[in-house]
Amino acid sequence: MTHQHHTIDYIELVATNLAASKAFFAEAFGWGFTDYGPGYAGIQSGDGESGGLNATGDAGPPLVLLYSDDLDRSVEAVRAAGGTVTAEPFDFPGGRRFHFADPGGNEMGVWTER
Numbered sequence: 181m182t183h184q185h186h187t188i189d190y191i192e193l194v195a196t197n198l199a200a201s202k203a204f205f206a207e208a209f210g211w212g213f214t215d216y217g218p219g220y221a222g223i224q225s226g227d228g229e230s231g232g233l234n235a236t237g238d239a240g241p242p243l244v245l246l247y248s249d250d251l252d253r254s255v256e257a258v259r260a261a262g263g264t265v266t267a268e269p270f271d272f273p274g275g276r277r278f279h280f281a282d283p284g285g286n287e288m289g290v291w292t293e294r
Contacts, residue, residue: 183247183293184247185247185248185249186246186247186248186254186290187246187247188244188245188246189245189246189247189291190229190230190231190232190244190245190247190291191230191231191232191242191243191244191245192231192232192233192234192242192243192245192289193223193231193232193233193234193242194233194234194235194237194238194239194240194242195221195233195234195235196235196239197235198218198219198220198221198233198235201233201235202221202233205223205233209225210225211223211224211225212224212225213233214229216232216273218235219234219235219236220232220233220234220235220236221233243279243287243288243289244288244289245277245288245289245290245291246288246289246290246291247290247291247292248290248291248292249292250292251269251276251277251278251290251291251292252269254278254290255268255269255278255290258280258290262283263280263281263282263283264280264281265278265279265280266279266280266281266287267279267289272291274291274293274294275291275292275293275294276291276292276294277289277290277291277292278290
């Protein structure tokens with residue numbers, strides 16, 4: 181999968197019951213999954229991994245993730261534009277990411293590969 185700088189790249193859905201969510205999406209839409217531990221599964225649809233099911237958070241809206249070629253510069257750009265960083269950059273199995281809120285209150289994330 182090719183990633184493009186500052187474009188929508190990945191969507192995380194909350195799964196309060198990971199097994200039930202995986203079964204539902206597999207049956208309804210034919211999605212496959214890659215398990216990354218007991219609380220997370222990557223969604224395999226189309227030509228690669230397009231999202232994930234996250235069982236580690238509270239029920240809420242999907243988390244939209246943008247891709248970045250330079251995560252530190254993206255953090256600076258968010259702050260300079262008036263956004264609020266809600267989770268400083270952190271490592272995860274696929275790379276690094278941070279979360280932010282825009283002035284309208286929408287929480288999003290930005291990630292980069294290792």
